[in-house]
Structures are given as C-alpha cells and as structure tokens.
Amino acid sequence: QVQLQESGPGLVKPSQTLSLTCTVSGGSISGGTFFWSWIRQPAGKGLEWIGRIYSSGSTNYNPSLKSRVTISVDTSKNQFSLKLSSVTAADTAVYYCARLIYDTSGYYPDYWGQGTLVTVSS
Amino acid sequence: DIQMTQSPSSLSASVGDRVTITCRASQGISNSLAWYQQKPGKAPKLLLYAASRLESGVPSRFSGSGSATDYTLTISSLQPEDFATYYCQQYYNTLWTFGQGTKVEIK
Numbered sequence: 001q002v003q004l005q006e007s008g009p010g011l012v013k014p015s016q017t018l019s020l021t022c023t024v025s026g027g028s029i030s031g032g033t034f035f036w037s038w039i040r041q042p043a044g045k046g047l048e049w050i051g052r053i054y055s056s057g058s059t060n061y062n063p064s065l066k067s068r069v070t071i072s073v074d075t076s077k078n079q080f081s082l083k084l085s086s087v088t089a090a091d092t093a094v095y096y097c098a099r100l101i102y103d104t105s106g107y108y109p110d111y112w113g114q115g116t117l118v119t120v121s122s
Numbered sequence: 123d124i125q126m127t128q129s130p131s132s133l134s135a136s137v138g139d140r141v142t143i144t145c146r147a148s149q150g151i152s153n154s155l156a157w158y159q160q161k162p163g164k165a166p167k168l169l170l171y172a173a174s175r176l177e178s179g180v181p182s183r184f185s186g187s188g189s190a191t192d193y194t195l196t197i198s199s200l201q202p203e204d205f206a207t208y209y210c211q212q213y214y215n216t217l218w219t220f221g222q223g224t225k226v227e228i229k
Binding site: 046047048049052060062063096103104105106107108109110112113114115 | 152153154155156164165166167168171172173175177209211213214216217218219220221222223
C-alpha cells in the first residue's frame with residue numbers, strides 16, 4: 001500500500017521560504033502514470049490546491065500561488081518537494097501531499113499524507 | 123476558475139437518517155468530481171470519484187450522482203462514524219477547486 005509522509009519545519013519566519021518534502025513508500029514515484037501534488041488547508045477552512053508534478057518534472061501550479069511556488073521531484077529518493085517563497089501569516093496551514101491517479105474522468109488524488117502544520121510567525 | 127458551491131454548509135442528523143449533500147459547479151465538469159470525508163486532525167479520505175464510482179473499501183451506503191454542473195452525495199443510513207465534514211472537488215481542469223465543505227453533526 002502506498003504511503004506518503006510530509007516532513008519539514010513547522011515554523012517559518014515571515015518573508016522566508018517554506019520548504020517541505022513528501023516521501024513516498026510502498027511504490028515508486030516514477031512508476032506508473034501518476035502525478036504528485038501539494039494541497040493546503042488553513043485551520044478551520046477549506047482545501048486549496050497548490051500544484052502538481054509528474055515524475056518527468058513537468059509541473060502545473062495554482063495561478064494564485066504560481067509566482068512563489070516551486071515543486072520538484074527526486075526520483076532517486078522517491079520524494080517530491082514544495083518550496084513557497086516570501087511567506088506571510090496567510091500561508092499558515094496544514095500542508096498535505098497526495099498521489100494523483102488517472103481515470104477516464106481525469107487525475108484525482110487517491111492517497112494522501114497525514115498532513116503537516118506549518119506556522120508562519122516571527 | 124471553476125467555482126464549486128456546496129450545500130448545506132452544515133446539517134444535523136440522527137443515526138439511520140438519509141443525508142444528501144449537493145455540489146454545484148460554475149460550469150460543466152463532465153463528471154470529473156470527487157467526494158471526500160474529513161475528520162478533525164485527519165487528511166481527507168476519498169469516498170467517490172468520477173461523480174459516482176465508489177473508492178475501494180468505502181461502504182456502499184455512500185453513493186454519488188449527477189451530471190454537467192449538479193452533483194449529489196448521499197449517505198443512505200447515517201452511521202456514528204459518518205459524522206465528519208464532506209468536501210466535493212472538481213478535477214475537470216488542471217486548476218482544482220473544492221467546495222467549502224458540509225459539516226454533518228449529530229442531532
């Protein structure tokens with residue numbers, strides 16, 4: 001069974017860069033036709049899609065975050081990563097990584113990590 | 123962006139009740155819709171995809187229907203473990219968007 005685990009600092013200072021890594025186990029990040037994605041959820045609020053990456057490195061980002069987001073993949077470590085620059089308190093959220101699986105209806109997330117809380121504060 | 127409007131935002135129900143949650147897209151999404159259940163402190167759990175296909179391991183009391191812009195999640199007989207928040211999500215285009223959530227509470 002595929003498992004995803006987010007890791008990274010839980011506290012980031014304003015204007016700095018948030019960096020998170022998602023480690024995939026139980027399957028190869030480069031095996032199959034999967035995308036890998038980041039999604040976030042501020043406390044008590046709804047879900048916001050951040051972006052996705054294919055094992056080849058091809059990416060798509062939410063236009064509202066595009067200027068600040070970079071998602072990368074390291075197939076040798078079976079990991080993919082998120083960098084979000086120039087963070088503010090509005091970026092405080094639980095960050096989830098997820099695997100996207102293909103169906104004739106499109107790519108949708110079937111496996112999610114447990115989530116990691118990142119707080120932006122000085 | 124495709125806006126997803128979920129209703130109601132919350133509801134109170136009893137064990138055994140039939141519960142229906144609606145999600146309306148601002149444009150047609152050709153059944154590219156997923157439903158999730160989320161409990162406090164946990165990641166969302168996939169219930170259905172392609173509007174009506176039940177994810178493996180999900181109880182059959184959950185069902186989905188709809189087409190074009192209007193979709194429905196139905197819980198045929200609410201169980202104690204079903205009290206949670208439910209989200210719809212469109213994946214018709216690359217810019218995913220989610221409904222605002224429906225909190226199902228115990229009456």
